[in-house]
Amino acid sequence: MTTATDLNQPTLEHGAPAGRRLSLPVLMLVIAGALALTSLVRLITGADGITNVSQMSTALQLAVPIGLAGLGGLWAERAGVVNIGLEGMMILGTWFGAWAGFQWGPWTGVLVGIVGGCLGGLLHAIVTITFNVNHIVSGVAINILALGATRYLAPLAFEGHQGGSAKQSPPVESLGHFTVPGLSDGLVSLNDKGWFLISDIAGLLGGLVTNVSWLTLIAVALIPATWWILWRTPFGLRLRSCGENPVAAESLGVNVYKYKYLAVIISGGLAGLGGVFLSIVANPFYLEGQTSGRGYIGLAAMIFGNWMPGGLAIGAGLFGYTDSLNLRGGSANVHALLLLGALLLVAGAIWLAIRKKYVQAAVTVLVGALVFAWYASTDDVPNQVVSATPYVVTLVVLALSAQRLRMPRANGMPYRKGQGK
Template identity: 60%
Template sequence: MSRDATAEGPAPTGARAAWKARAARLGAAWRRWRVLSLVLAAFVALSAVREISGQDALTASGTVQTMLAFAVPIGLAGLGGLWAERAGIINIGLEGMMVFGTWFGAYAAWTTGDPWAGLAAGILGGTAGGLVHAVATVTFGVDHIVSGVAINILSVGAMRYLSVLYFMEAPGGGAGQSPQLPDFDRVGLPFVADLLQPVRESGRFLAADAAGIVTGLTTGMSVVTLIALLLLPATYAILWRTRFGLRLRSCGENPDAAESLGVNVYGYKYAALAVSGGLAGMGGVFLAMVASSVYQEGQTGGRGYIGLAAMIFGNWRPGGLAMGAGLFGFTDALQIRGQGPAVHALLLLLAGVLLVVVLGAVATAVWRRRLRPLRTAAVALALGAGLGAWYRFTETVPSEVVIASPYIATLLVLALASQRLRPPAGIGRQWRRRSG
């Protein structure tokens, strides 16, 4: 072999190693800032769609406030599921725990006239449901799904009985409804809306949209909404930055290893389910006393299950969970405030998202020299072209699509996110302490 060939041989290897190191650094940076990056990308995309379609409801302050009203109970249920499943317990019973929260919160607020008493009672009611689930699954080894479904069925019947017993004869009450309930205080910075009003009315790209979102987040917010928003970073700090959180998550990953290191696995699972039920109960209180002013039978409307879907979309992480809850709340808010034209504008947004998927799949195929991503690109391109044509040649969407848009969005997001999910390794396991 010649000297030149020998000298030039290591160069490609070195260049490839440098590229791999750079890609690894970029991947680490993306994982660290991906939630913020996705939120900013979604904001820019919404602003662009609003500019093209003229649908100001997409980023209006009223839409943001309505989105929070829909997203908060879903987010609280999802946080409850996050605590339980990080400890290895599947909590299908979140829906029933929310039902406990709605009824007990309403009863305490009605009898005392104090909304904070209602909040405390609703959290305690949900916690009681979580402890029932813990007794069944942790102590007696009942299948997690069976126990959760039983709690959901029990909650509906038990709360119906209590409503007939206590609300039936009350003025304004009934067999499935409580009397009028006291309201929580509203907090905010009203001067911000006055300062940003000229910017909102200007209609400028990005600036007007940012002003609308900031106004919605700083005006007329319920104090319970503020507490719920603060629970997201608090959950992250507790579960990922404390010794308690590390031990709790170890119970969901490998309880045998955790036990061998002296961790009280049963105790941590009980604690996780108590917190899980309390968060779901708080979501129930929000539905009864913030989103509404009375308790009504069937008020949860499946939000416990949707919260689980948002948690799965978020890959069992608080930031991703917040994005999932916000997505569902946003599409539900557009259904209420924007009606068909605003939902019609989302077709353009979905087409743009699919175009990004196409570009990403093609880049992956070129980089990894594989054909499978090209099949994904072809499917995404066909769907994107269909959605683009639907938007171009129509002016609205059928009312049935408007009503179903939150559920369609949830299914689409879960389908797109399914390839990168990694649940806790020990989730759903009927674990027993080793003897001796």
């Protein structure tokens, strides 16, 4: 039986086995290297759009709902509850947010949208924690239920109002945007100069301070807030212990049911906030189907981030960036990124060779050569490839990161109070 000291092992405190986590300096070096390669590709191909301010601003807007959904998944799964229902909770957030927003104002819509997501989380908690229904089955059921419920409610709530229909809400007022005066203009000017690396960094930073919604600022702040709460407070330690070893946590006096319920309800609220972002910020109205699978991509971002907030943010940013290629010069930018992909594959092959994984290195070089041949033999890519890029990147990233992942030990496992006695 696990003792109290098991709750203080490094795997619980840090969320991954010792030696598998990248240190912050190494991670920053990897990011800097990737940005330098991107800058080199921009200079070679002339595709200035891949790092300009407008591209980065769009990428941030597309990354926020994915990141919020992933953050919701992180809260639930750190407490041991798999939340496949993130998509359905986002759908509830879009509908409730727009419904309240067009009647009582956008900030009321934000609060009501969060409540809508929390209701989905509460239902998932009751079904999985109290009645021990399989977590995957419950999550899929919530996705179907949320879609059906909003389709039924939309005509009742929106038809008869100006701009409303059976599939769309009336427009909602804007929450407002902010731009950092002086700094934004300076970064845009620096980005326009086209210098190696410096202009690319300026484009990245410029997207973070130019025409940014207040809800975006809140969403970004939730990333470090989640890390601090879950990894630096007694509340967070107890919650994570429920996902690692609930029997040991119960033996130390932790009310496992309470923490699981709180985690899943918070998870639903965060997913609902992601839905609110879609129906109030990204579009000023609810539109049937506007989540477009972002709840699932958020789950993929959480897995890519190894159930850690920082990694999740990087994953959401990556998926948001690839999705933004559809909106701004997609074909030319994706063609340029083929060269970037080839260079990254070569760098990966070198790393594998250094670690004496020669077979994997050879395969990686071969794939990189094929990608480069595709780039060199074409001047464009089909629109279908552009549209599929975010989903292809999701699959590739998850496949490449699978070996270093470690989910919470008791994630998805049934638990009954007193089962360790």
